[in-house]
Amino acid sequence: MDKVMSNRLVAAMYVLPALLLLLVLVYIPIVLTGYYGLMQWDGIGAMTFIGLDNYARLLQDGTFWQSANHTFLLALFSALSLIGYLMIALVLSGKIKGANLFRKIYLIPMLLSSVAIAQLWLKIYHPSNGVLNTFLEAIGFSNPPAWLAEPSLVLYALFVPILWQYAGFYILIYYAALKNIPESLVEAARIDGASPWQIAFRIKLPLITEVIKVTIVLAVVGSLKYFDLIYVMTDGGPNGSSEVMASYMYRQAFRSFDFGYGSAVGFFLLLICLLVTWLLRKATASKDTIQYS
Amino acid sequence: MPTYPGTDRGSAWLRRFGYVLLYFLLSLVALLQILPLVWLLLFSLKNNQEVFDMAPFSLPATPRWENYVKVWTEGNISLYFFNSVWITVVSVVFTVLFASLVTFAITRMRWKGRSLVLGLFMVGLMIPVHSTLIPLFSLFLKLHLTDHPLSVILSYIAFNMPITIMILLGFYYALPREVEEAAVMDGCSVHRIFFRIILPMTASVISTTAIINMIYNWNEFIFVNTFISTDSYKTLTVGVQNFIGQYTTDWGAIGATLMISIMPILIAFLILSNRIVEGIAAGSVKG
Numbered sequence: 001m002d003k004v005m006s007n008r009l010v011a012a013m014y015v016l017p018a019l020l021l022l023l024v025l026v027y028i029p030i031v032l033t034g035y036y037g038l039m040q041w042d043g044i045g046a047m048t049f050i051g052l053d054n055y056a057r058l059l060q061d062g063t064f065w066q067s068a069n070h071t072f073l074l075a076l077f078s079a080l081s082l083i084g085y086l087m088i089a090l091v092l093s094g095k096i097k098g099a100n101l102f103r104k105i106y107l108i109p110m111l112l113s114s115v116a117i118a119q120l121w122l123k124i125y126h127p128s129n130g131v132l133n134t135f136l137e138a139i140g141f142s143n144p145p146a147w148l149a150e151p152s153l154v155l156y157a158l159f160v161p162i163l164w165q166y167a168g169f170y171i172l173i174y175y176a177a178l179k180n181i182p183e184s185l186v187e188a189a190r191i192d193g194a195s196p197w198q199i200a201f202r203i204k205l206p207l208i209t210e211v212i213k214v215t216i217v218l219a220v221v222g223s224l225k226y227f228d229l230i231y232v233m234t235d236g237g238p239n240g241s242s243e244v245m246a247s248y249m250y251r252q253a254f255r256s257f258d259f260g261y262g263s264a265v266g267f268f269l270l271l272i273c274l275l276v277t278w279l280l281r282k283a284t285a286s287k288d289t290i291q292y293s
Numbered sequence: 294m295p296t297y298p299g300t301d302r303g304s305a306w307l308r309r310f311g312y313v314l315l316y317f318l319l320s321l322v323a324l325l326q327i328l329p330l331v332w333l334l335l336f337s338l339k340n341n342q343e344v345f346d347m348a349p350f351s352l353p354a355t356p357r358w359e360n361y362v363k364v365w366t367e368g369n370i371s372l373y374f375f376n377s378v379w380i381t382v383v384s385v386v387f388t389v390l391f392a393s394l395v396t397f398a399i400t401r402m403r404w405k406g407r408s409l410v411l412g413l414f415m416v417g418l419m420i421p422v423h424s425t426l427i428p429l430f431s432l433f434l435k436l437h438l439t440d441h442p443l444s445v446i447l448s449y450i451a452f453n454m455p456i457t458i459m460i461l462l463g464f465y466y467a468l469p470r471e472v473e474e475a476a477v478m479d480g481c482s483v484h485r486i487f488f489r490i491i492l493p494m495t496a497s498v499i500s501t502t503a504i505i506n507m508i509y510n511w512n513e514f515i516f517v518n519t520f521i522s523t524d525s526y527k528t529l530t531v532g533v534q535n536f537i538g539q540y541t542t543d544w545g546a547i548g549a550t551l552m553i554s555i556m557p558i559l560i561a562f563l564i565l566s567n568r569i570v571e572g573i574a575a576g577s578v579k580g
Contacts, residue, residue, distance in 0.1 A: 004481075005402050005473060007402070007483055008404050010398075010483045010484070011404040014397060014487075015394070018395045018450075019413070021391070021447065021451040021454065022413060022414060022454060022455075025425070025429065025448060025451035025452070026425060026452065027417075029424075029428035029429050030424055030425055032427075033424050033428055036427060036431075043431065088322060091315050091318065094315075096315065096319070102319050102323055103570070105327060106322065107562075107569075108327070109329075109330075110573075111512075111562055112558060112559075113529075113554065115530045116530070116551050119533065119534075119547065120329055123336070123548075131329075131349040134349055164325070167322070167326065168326065169573065221419070225421045227423060246421075246423045250423070253427050253430075254430075259427055259431070262427055263427050263428075266423060266424040266425075269421055270421060
């Protein structure tokens with residue numbers, strides 16, 4: 001048994017193809033991103049080493065910080081929207097008939113490509129023929145705004161499809177976690193005279209703290225990476241008012257052909273993602289984990 | 294049924310009212326999740342005049358299926374569609390096979406460095422695709438793989454590997470040791486144990502990961518958009534984006550194109566919804 005199952009050659013054969021792909025296509029590129037960030041490079045011609053110039057430029061680049069601000073705002077929205085998802089999951093996990101069906105319907109938008117969702121919502125937001133403004137005019141608003149063309153509105157307008165797309169995902173995660181709580185615990189509390197509110201907030205929520213922490217990390221780190229939807233719907237416009245870090249990186253590299261500077265932005269994005277994950281994990285780490293199974 | 298303290302007629306009424314309110318709320322959310330898609334279906338069956346003159350949610354007088362025929366035959370949509378199909382299938386098969394091999398070697402075999410390798414894959418979950426995009430582009434450029442489907446397929450396999458392994462892990466850990474012990478007694482080689490015994494035993498979790506991978510790959514945008522520039526290799530997500538660029542004013546054609554692009558996933562969901570729900574839950578909660 002031991003001899004067969006600790007055959008190193010076989011283990012290597014099984015692991016290496018995948019590991020090689022991971023190293024070559026994921027790990028080496030992130031190192032290279034940091035390295036390219038030290039270069040002046042148009043992506044095709046020769047690279048010139050310019051030290052930390054790109055990173056210094058990054059720190060003074062107002063447009064970059066504006067896009068970073070938008071990114072953080074989206075992260076904040078996403079984290080806050082978790083409260084709503086949690087409430088819906090709490091309701092769903094109670095003894096509600098058809099909970100399964102609801103949960104599945106909620107999930108549908110998440111399965112669709114961001115490009116299709118973006119195109120659909122472009123039509124919903126269409127200033128004159130979109131379903132939103134048609135509706136607003138029907139109920140008496142004479143001049144509804146062109147949602148995606150207003151610098152002050154565009155970020156909020158973009159947040160709605162994001163909310164719409166991911167609602168089912170988080171509701172599903174919370175629902176699954178809540179359903180994992182043994183019925184006996186809830187039953188015991190009920191017999192002791194706990195009200196539904198007390199059961200929800202004093203018993204169920206504390207029991208799924210770990211899952212809530214994971215979703216906060218997922219939501220925040222996910223927002224740092226938003227790209228497809230914004231790229232298709234506004235491409236960062238109007239006038240940079242919906243630019244986020246990922247779209248700014250893409251613009252610098254693949255539109256302005258400033259691959260060195262784009263890499264610096266990409267490397268910054270990587271550091272922020274890792275840092276935020278680490279900080280959130282640390283901030284929400286608990287000493288005692290709850291075991292109930 | 295246990296008896297609840299304080300269950301008199303008044304609170305029973307209150308409870309019923311509460312239920313109605315909750316159902317109303319849940320249905321409202323469900324409606325909001327579904328209505329945009331219903332609207333999409335409706336306008337994909339109308340012409341511009343009908344889209345603009347009729348109420349948004351009115352049924353078309355005669356459904357204009359010709360919108361679908363038109364976008365399928367006139368543009369490259371059918372080509373993009375088949376590219377999406379084969380690129381998705383190839384990527385899913387290799388991702389699931391490689392991930393199964395790795396998970397088997399990590400959970401069932403004994404060798405030094407198992408936890409390090411597992412750690413590398415798990416940290417991979419946190420790495421944003423965007424931060425790797427520029428080096429990947431220049432790497433594929435050097436290998437003459439830009440504008441080649443291999444660039445996209447390899448990227449899909451590498452980037453979906455961590456999540457696939459993560460979903461497989463729990464399942465593999467739960468398999469009883471006796472399975473291998475009995476097989477080794479009978480003189481099975483490791484390959485035989487993996488391909489003939491373990492792999493068939495993991496069929497259910499494999500189908501879950503395959504579906505999750507399929508959804509990711511079918512919808513993927515940024516790799517194709519960056520690496521592929523020739524129409525003949527584009528997939529549906531990128532193709533749809535360009536196609537709509539040419540048809541900015543024909544809402545029926547746009548609607549039909551979008552419907553074609555989301556249809557396979559919707560059909561898969563109708564047939565396999567339990568598996569999909571399971572897979573998404575497994576892929577996230579255990580993290």
